[in-house]
Amino acid sequence: MEFIIDGFLKGLSLIFNGDAEVYSIVKLSLSVSVLATAVSVGVGVPLGSLIAIKKFPAKKIVISLVNTGMGLPPVVVGLMAMLLLSRNGPLSFLGWLYTPAGMVLAQVIIATPVVTGLSLSAMQSLDRRFYLQMLTLGAGQWQALWVCLKELKLSILAAVIAGFGSIISEVGAVMIVGGNIRHQTRVLTTATVMETQMGNFDNAIALGLILVGLTFLINLALTFIQQQKARSE
């Protein structure tokens, strides 16, 4: 029990004494996950909305594929991304293996189905005639979708929160694609795993605390925005 308490204390001291390496890890974690979330939202929200609104053959199969994508194991995603980016893979020309860009790609693959699926579900909860009404008022397809999304902003924000949550704390994909290289691709989750395996529990606890704290703060901010919007409606 004592070593756990010691670990917590050392962890807190690492945080508050401004350990440079810890802060660079935090910075990279946030950059990778925020960028991946932004890309996932940019792709997933319009894609999910279009799937919900449009009528096309095999729509149910496409929705099933999106739902399956929401539960993709990060390790498998990491493996697939690594194979794509590896020297013999089709995306080798990008040179993204063991780089933050490759980690962003892996996280985009994880978060996009989550954002797409939740946006799709939110859009399906809206009466389709609302969208049609916007078209009849002279809106183009994208204008009509934008008005619908504004009506669904609380649900869309929930999709953003879920998308971010699905990648900030995942370890498998970034470990495989990034390689946990010090000062280059080491993020909070991979560093926590490494420190635990090395028996440096104080460092592991410090990184774990930061990860949980960051996740909490970001979700708190998003939830605050969401609830403020809910109150104003």
Place this chain on the structure above:
Amino acid sequence: MIKLRNLDFRLPSGFALNIDSLEIREGEVFAVIGPNGAGKTTLLNILALLQEAKPGALEIGGSDALAPSSRTRLRRSMAYLFSRPYLVNDTVYSNVELPLRFRGERDSGQVAEMLEVFKIGYLRDRNATQLSQGERHRVSMARAFVTRPRLVLLDEPFSSLDARAKEAIIGDLRRITRAAKTTVVLVTQDQEEALALADVLAVIKGGRLLQQGKPQEIFARPASKEVADFVGVETLLDGEVKAKSDNLCSVSVGPATLEVASECAVGDKVLLCVRPEAVSVSKAPEANSMRNHFRGKIVSMEPWRLEYRLSVDCGFNLIAAVTKRSLDEMGLKPGDEVFASFKATAAHLIRR
């Protein structure tokens, strides 16, 4: 304004809408009536270019509406009001301004003018989703008319309103469409609504256009039993034309002979139609110019809106509409003997 040819449209449910030809003239109020599931809304969705239908031809305002490139442009020349007003979660002003924003235009006073026309200026800064049903309908109409559309499509727009609110909104709608010479296509199940607004009426049932013409003509001279049923002809009797003098046919219905002004020929098997309001009922025989007089017995009396429907057994069943006041004055009750009469021109024959 609208020309539709050879429409054969099928929904995944198997429902088919078949219309050979439909023409709606500029500035006309064209009402489509029919029972639930007749295909009225589907027709409106096709005219609003919301339904992927491939008719032989669809022309709106002189443009080929089937060309995908003209879709948004044509939609911007029309407005479509659904039975439920779909308003965005924003102020009344923002809702009414929305069509202008979609067109990249700025409000140069049109919004305020529409708020005035539909008497909702005082609601300008209120959230539109928190208004009463009647107010929401007014916001929806102001929004639809803010771009001065040449064509307005109305899908049972007043069905959820109470009688007073409906009457007020219909009055405003009639005023603004007549003033702007807007072409209106109104879909409704409410015959009074159709009569109040329509220049031309079409009856649709089971995906087929059964009859089209002036409202009074359709109500007085339905072309088939289905139309007669729907437009409120309650006396429908099988008969045969036995004799004809000038334009007056003597029609045998069971043991009785009725006289009807009609183009039918002797020997024609017919369906004889009489509207309830065309039948006059009295306690004693009346000397009048009506050609058909029958003695009968009241079988039943049912209240219907502000009147009563009397079913009179005259050897055949004749339905008459009588006001509550007349009923009280004559002191009528089921089982009483009465005299029913109607004009030869008030009845109509449909060849079977």
